[in-house]
Amino acid sequence: MDRFIKHVGTAVPLRRSNVDTDQIIPAVYLKRVTRSGFEDGLFAAWRNDPEFVLNQAAFKNGTILVAGVDFGTGSSREHAVWALQNYGFKVVISSRFADIFRGNSLKGGLLTVIIDQADVEALWVAVEADPTTSVSVDLESRTVSYNNVVLPFAIDDYTRWRLMEGLDDIGLTFKNADSIDFFEKTRTTLKPATLPIRS
Amino acid sequence: MGKTLAEKIWAEHIVRAAEGEPDLLYIDLHLIHEVTSPQAFDGLRLAQRKVRRPELTIATEDHNVPTLNIDKPIADPVSKLQVDTLRANCAEFGVRIHSLGDKDQGVVHVVGPQLGLTQPGMTIVCGDSHTSTHGAFGALAFGIGTSEVEHVLATQTLPLARPKTMAINVEGTLKTGVTSKDIILAIIAKIGTGGGQGYVIEYRGSAIRALSMESRMTVCNMSIEAGARAGLIAPDQITFDYIKGKPHAPQDFDGALAYWKTLFTDSDATFDVEVNLNADELEPFVTWGTNPGQGASLNSNVPNPADITDAEARGAAERALVYMGLEAGTPLKNIAIDTVFLGSCTNGRIEDLRAAAEVVKGKKIASTLRMLVVPGSARVRLEAEAEGLDKVFLDAGAEWRNAGCSMCLGMNPDQLAVGERSASTSNRNFEGRQGKGGRTHLVSPLVAAATALRGTLSSPADL
Numbered sequence: 001m002d003r004f005i006k007h008v009g010t011a012v013p014l015r016r017s018n019v020d021t022d023q024i025i026p027a028v029y030l031k032r033v034t035r036s037g038f039e040d041g042l043f044a045a046w047r048n049d050p051e052f053v054l055n056q057a058a059f060k061n062g063t064i065l066v067a068g069v070d071f072g073t074g075s076s077r078e079h080a081v082w083a084l085q086n087y088g089f090k091v092v093i094s095s096r097f098a099d100i101f102r103g104n105s106l107k108g109g110l111l112t113v114i115i116d117q118a119d120v121e122a123l124w125v126a127v128e129a130d131p132t133t134s135v136s137v138d139l140e141s142r143t144v145s146y147n148n149v150v151l152p153f154a155i156d157d158y159t160r161w162r163l164m165e166g167l168d169d170i171g172l173t174f175k176n177a178d179s180i181d182f183f184e185k186t187r188t189t190l191k192p193a194t195l196p197i198r199s
Numbered sequence: 200m201g202k203t204l205a206e207k208i209w210a211e212h213i214v215r216a217a218e219g220e221p222d223l224l225y226i227d228l229h230l231i232h233e234v235t236s237p238q239a240f241d242g243l244r245l246a247q248r249k250v251r252r253p254e255l256t257i258a259t260e261d262h263n264v265p266t267l268n269i270d271k272p273i274a275d276p277v278s279k280l281q282v283d284t285l286r287a288n289c290a291e292f293g294v295r296i297h298s299l300g301d302k303d304q305g306v307v308h309v310v311g312p313q314l315g316l317t318q319p320g321m322t323i324v325c326g327d328s329h330t331s332t333h334g335a336f337g338a339l340a341f342g343i344g345t346s347e348v349e350h351v352l353a354t355q356t357l358p359l360a361r362p363k364t365m366a367i368n369v370e371g372t373l374k375t376g377v378t379s380k381d382i383i384l385a386i387i388a389k390i391g392t393g394g395g396q397g398y399v400i401e402y403r404g405s406a407i408r409a410l411s412m413e414s415r416m417t418v419c420n421m422s423i424e425a426g427a428r429a430g431l432i433a434p435d436q437i438t439f440d441y442i443k444g445k446p447h448a449p450q451d452f453d454g455a456l457a458y459w460k461t462l463f464t465d466s467d468a469t470f471d472v473e474v475n476l477n478a479d480e481l482e483p484f485v486t487w488g489t490n491p492g493q494g495a496s497l498n499s500n501v502p503n504p505a506d507i508t509d510a511e512a513r514g515a516a517e518r519a520l521v522y523m524g525l526e527a528g529t530p531l532k533n534i535a536i537d538t539v540f541l542g543s544c545t546n547g548r549i550e551d552l553r554a555a556a557e558v559v560k561g562k563k564i565a566s567t568l569r570m571l572v573v574p575g576s577a578r579v580r581l582e583a584e585a586e587g588l589d590k591v592f593l594d595a596g597a598e599w600r601n602a603g604c605s606m607c608l609g610m611n612p613d614q615l616a617v618g619e620r621s622a623s624t625s626n627r628n629f630e631g632r633q634g635k636g637g638r639t640h641l642v643s644p645l646v647a648a649a650t651a652l653r654g655t656l657s658s659p660a661d662l
Binding site for chain 2: 016023044069108174194
């Protein structure tokens with residue numbers, strides 16, 4: 001995974017709440033067995049609408065998506081994160097994310113940033129007034145800044161460290177393999193096994 | 200101070216806890232399917248890793264499979280490749296799989312419980328958000344993404360931040376014709392699609408304790424639609440009786456039972472939040488909008504967005520009515536339906552089919568619509584056929600299909616056409632969820648059956 005320390009780019013205002021995973025990428029686009037190529041399905045239902053924000057020339061090259069509350073509700077499909085990344089997004093900002101989507105995004109290096117709804121609204125207004133507004137998302141200082149505005153955001157120390165180092169969770173867990181061995185050896189086994197098939 | 204049920208299960212599965220780090224939690228059962236696993240197996244191959252505990256892992260094919268002609272090769276080559284990839288991965292890594300045609304194939308959340316693999320006190324994960332279903336047995340069960348699927352395959356653990364706890368107390372007695380689906384739809388309408396975000400929900404109260412196991416699964420299934428990754432119910436005699444005799448029920452049943460009986464929230468435990476709902480007042484509930492929180496009593500009208508004070512919710516309601524092609528003030532019972540879908544991990548179990556069959560028995564569905572009946576698993580289908588339910592549905596003019604996720608998610612051949620309107624026993628009414636441009640009303644199996652007969656949204660009381 002690439003390290004994430006700071007990203008500077010332009011923002012795309014997505015003035016909608018409850019953008020669920022079926023809007024981010026509908027199920028028919030989940031048939032691929034690879035991790036790439038999912039940008040085709042990103043916001044598929046809206047992409048034919050010339051009014052849709054990603055179809056406006058001014059916002060075509062944005063890398064920071066600024067969405068309404070409850071972004072990423074619904075399915076656990078990590079394809080939603082891949083679709084955003086494959087399209088070119090590095091950061092999504094919202095006042096609230098669905099748990100599974102947020103977990104997936106932070107595993108995969110797409111930074112999800114939570115700020116107050118009033119700050120989201122102000123950011124929408126600023127980038128709509130001037131789509132070239134430079135927005136900086138700094139994980140080290142945990143701030144979003146644009147024009148003269150600096151907004152602190154919260155992210156736990158562990159996740160921040162892992163993203164800044166570009167480490168994946170599996171590698172980190174393998175360092176604790178002894179703990180897993182110990183747990184398996186010492187627990188009582190009243191739990192079922194799937195093998196062998198007894199039915 | 201005492202512990203909540205979720206806290207007890209969590210504590211029992213901590214492999215490692217360190218200050219400033221997420222807990223490393225042991226996973227007792229990992230369910231996998233064709234859509235969210237291929238990239239995880241690729242990751243294992245790339246890093247030359249094995250599946251750590253294949254005997255705690257089980258696979259089936261459900262999301263991307265047809266429900267017709269299952270004896271023939273899958274027609275869509277991209278779907279066929281995805282299913283073939285799962286089969287090849289399971290063969291390579293030694294994972295048990297139930298493929299199309301096998302009696303234990305079906306929707307992954309129907310398969311686990313019917314095999315008796317879902318038991319109280321376990322941690323259960325799957326690359327599917329409706330894994331919360333298994334919480335009905337007093338298990339801590341939640342959906343995960345593909346990176347986490349790979350993590351569990353490789354290590355049988357997951358690093359997780361401790362969730363907050365929420366109690367939802369449902370006291371009272373349900374009226375005839377009101378079901379657990381109506382309970383959960385009313386809960387989501389009350390707390391919203393983000394209301395449970397960051398919490399594990401424990402459903403409590405006399406109305407919950409009175410529910411059958413399969414009805415409890417319907418409630419826990421839709422926890423995620425309220426934003427909660429997991430929802431659970433303390434196990435009791437109803438739970439124990441349901442597990443007894445299942446293929447993977449514990450051989451030392453009494454030993455397991457002694458442990459299961461410790462799985463409840465202590466009387467002096469506290470929840471971070473408590474929500475109360477009165478079961479006496481509930482009526483059949485349906486959704487009118489494009490998220491599961493946009494629901495109302497079937498006896499009411501399509502709401503007027505102008506009456507909604509919160510600007511965000513008002514805007515969402517306005518957009519939803521445009522998408523759904525509905526006028527504010529229209530009685531919900533006047534809404535004409537094109538397709539009735541009975542099935543899914545929410546309502547595709549034998550009790551759901553029995554309840555709907557009871558309503559349509561000896562009658563004909565409206566000539567203006569089609570009805571798809573899709574058992575949640577091949578075993579449910581066989582059981583229903585042994586009871587003659589297939590004949591009841593076929594005689595009424597419905598279609599009797601093979602097991603799978605079917606029309607719940609608009610991925611396999613079972614989809615709505617643009618503008619087509621469904622009454623669906625599934626879990627999501629998102630825009631395009633059941634097919635591009637399709638319009639979904641979430642309903643209980645009883646409402647689905649009555650709607651099929653009358654042609655408009657209806658409950659059995661309207662017949």
